[in-house]
Amino acid sequence: MAAPVGPRPGWSRRAQYSLFFGFIAAVAGLLVGLFMLVLSLVAPASYAGVRGAALDATAPVTGALSEVSATAKGLISGAGNYWDAASQNAKLKRERAELRRLVTQARAVMQENGQLKAALGLRERSRQATAAGRIVGSSFESARRFAILSVGRSEGVVPGMPVRTADGLIGRVIDAGASASRVLLVSDRSNIVPARILRGGAPVISTGRGDGTVDIRPLEVGRNPFKRGDIIVTSGTGGLYPPLVPIARVVRLDDDGAIGLPIADPSNSSFAIVEPPFEPAAVAASQEGER
């Protein structure tokens, strides 16, 4: 087959002109696109309105579709749970007895902790969630890791707020529309979380790897402080993320750090909680410093 020759205008002056102006328009479109791209790299905030509006327009569709898929998934997994209900029941009973003992211990520790803090005069700021929403979608077409959350500015969500589930940290809000927002997941390459190892408290830095895992590096050079199965929690340094929120579990060690699997699975968590920044003053100060 011979190659398609493209639109041949022939002798018609009108057709020639329209082809030529089409070409000029395409070059202009290319230049406008490059300008927009540079603007969105240099000053991402300039598109906040447009991106928020797009989120508002599209998130309801994604939300409705996710209701459907959640129902279907629930039916299947619900049927699966009935399959071996008896052995599951026995196992759960054993686990419950064990957890009850642990809870008693934890209550005692918390009470003691409260008394000690009172004795030291430490003030505990009460933390209240800004909003709770469902994670309805994600950026499954690109290498960046974003999720779509079903709450937005009308519930008080603004870009920069940390997002977590009951299990652990999800990420932080980067775009907010009126009724939906976009969350930068902890597994995104550009998301850097100051953290520490729960066992021992050694300070570490967690960076996303873009493939659903996080890269964990110790701040102090020297011996690799990680063990398989270590829990990494936020340290509260930097003032954005609240301290002691689980981030990841170490699954593999490499020469000077470790690879972790995020504990909070966005696809499996029913609700995500948006919290105000832990120390708003510190965040504002560090952003001033960056400029």
Add this chain to the structure above:
Amino acid sequence: MVRAALRTQGRLNRGPRRGVTMIPAASVVAASALALLPVIAVRGGWPDFGFLMLIAWRLLRADAWPAWWAAPLGFVNDLLTGMPIGLSVSLWTAMMLVMDLVDRRTQWRDYWIEWALAAVLILAAESAEWKVAQWSGAPVPFILMLPSIIISILAFPLFAFIASRLDRWRLGQ
């Protein structure tokens, strides 16, 4: 007998559908809108459906739309998929211009050449996306893009098939 012969249901007297010039662009927007599916993937690597539909149409016909339509189509794609605004606008328009050049240069075109051409375009687009991600503070290693590139290349024939069937349908052939 005569009346039956004049009926329009058969293969005779079938013209283009209504909105024939809009159908290719609409199908690209629809493919972009697949990004709204409630898939919560731990890792990316799905093909960029809108882009695949775009190059499938462009490889099938040079006159599916005027070249500059790629800019607004790319803008819609940027908004639907959440990519940095301007990435698809510039990339898709550049692809249209590149394809104009390719059309002038190539003498012969068959199924395999078309697929190879699509593979080159996909590679270029994913590399551009990778580079832009790097500039915006997410330096993902290129090896992470490979699954996405391979899946896109393998998925291209499907989109080429959809485009050709849509083309036949819209022209009433």
